[in-house]
Amino acid sequence: MTMTRLRDVRLIPLVFGPLVGALAVLETGLDDFFGAAATATGLSGIAMGAGLAVMAWRPLAGTVIAAVCLPVGTVVFGAPGVSGATMIGMIGAVAWSGWREPPRRSAVALGVSVASFTSTALVGASLWELFFVPSVLLPGWSMGLLARRSGERAVKLAELAAALDAEREINARAAVARERTRIAREVHDAVAHSVSVMTLQLGGLRRILADRPAEQEVVAGLERLGRQTVEEMRGLVGILRERADGEETAPRPSLARLGELIADVRAAGLAVTLDAPADLPRLPPVLDLTAYRVLQEALTNVLRHADAAPTAVAIGCTDQALTVEVRNGPAPRGPEDPVAGPRGTPESAPRGAESGRTGHGLVGMRERLAMVHGSLHAGPEPDGGFAVRARFPIPRTR
Structure with a gap:
């Protein structure tokens, strides 16, 4: 029994x-x-x-x-x-x-x-x-009534405790929502506004430097980075300002928006080729967001450190795992570049390879992959390029 x-x-x-x-x-x-x-x-x-x-x-x-x-x-x-x-x-x-x-x-x-x-x-x-x-029956009946009332009181107390817990949770969520709204307002009104003003000023400076192409190119890169930062902040504000029913004011980063990400990178001056399935399967939200952020960080590293070297993005998906590969070739260098060496030598490797070893980009990618039990391989290629390969295991639904 x-x-x-x-x-x-x-x-x-x-x-x-x-x-x-x-x-x-x-x-x-x-x-x-x-x-x-x-x-x-x-x-x-x-x-x-x-x-x-x-x-x-x-x-x-x-x-x-x-x-x-x-x-x-x-x-x-x-x-x-x-x-x-x-x-x-x-x-x-x-x-x-x-x-x-x-x-x-x-x-x-x-x-x-x-x-x-x-x-x-x-x-x-x-x-x-x-x-x-x-x-003698009356005391027995009275004892039964007392036990019944005690049980009913215990049930009411349990219901009241459950209602108080629910109210406490609702209040906590409301407090979190208010704090997120306050942070979003600060980011939008202060930081995003300041960055937008700086970006506009950089645009004016770029036009003034029309007769100085080298300086103009540097300013143009800073202007692109400023616009990208503003867009990132807008996305962050959208995430922070989630509505009570779970709907968001801005679309959440997802591999479904892969085309937009590649288009933005190309507009920034990076030659990117994309090899991906026409229709990616529906992925768990955390895995989908993590894969998007890892790909975004890898492409940003190419822009920052590899002199806009030609880059190939390959995405594969099976029932077991999603794979993301970002591979860039050697950055083109002019004859006046004193560090350009023969093809395949360490001197010709993109600076992104060296930066990836000491910077925070690869560390952040590894931390993101660790949260979804994924793996990351990043390092120089035999031809002098640099590759980032990430594998995201897809959890079983059963």
Whole structure:
């Protein structure tokens, strides 16, 4: 028998009923008071025990069955009166009814029990028993009512505690939402505005430097970086300002927007080729966001450190994993470049390779991949280029 079944309260009458029946048989067998009516009284006690067992499913019906056994045993079988076992049984019956039934129904069980004892006392008992025996049922019924009210109070307290927990969680979420809105407002009003102004000023400076191509190219790169920073901040503000129903004010970064990312990089002056499936499967949100950010960081590293070397992006997907590869060839160098060496030598490797070893870009990518149990390989290629290969395991849905 499992612990759950042992904790079932219906076991109480299922054990109490047979116990009362056995106690009635023992009492009538050992007490000479019952005389020739001992057998009849014992049978009446056994019948009461069966009625008490019925209370496990029907408290009121079981109490009525048990109560009827008293006058029937006295009138039909000639039992001399109420035995101690039957008294214990009826006290337990009205207490159980008071606990398991609503007050009005348990009051009916009490009334039937009192009537049963009264009719039995009128036939075969003294006048004292006419008052004493029914009076002992009232404390039993009161104990049952007390247990019922205590249980109802416990249920209400549990419901109140659950409601308080829910309210506390709602308040915490509201506080987080307010703080995120405040941060988003600060980012939008202060940082994004300042960067936008700087980008506009860089654009004006670029036009002034029309006769100085080298300086103009540097300023143009800074202008592109400023625009990219503003777009990133707008995306961050959109993520922070999520609506209460979960809908976001800005689209979340996703490989579904891969074309937009490649177009932005090309507009920044990087020659990129893309090899990806026409329709990528639906990925888990965390994995999808992580893959997008790793690809974005790898392309940004090429822009910053590899002198806009020709870059190839390859994306593959199977049932087990998603793979992302970003590979750039040697950056083109002019004859005046003093560090340009023969093809394949360390001097001709893109500066992104060296920067990746000491900068924070690869560290951030590895941290992102660690969160989704992925792996990252980054390093120089034999031809002097640099490659970043990331593998994202796809969790099983079953």
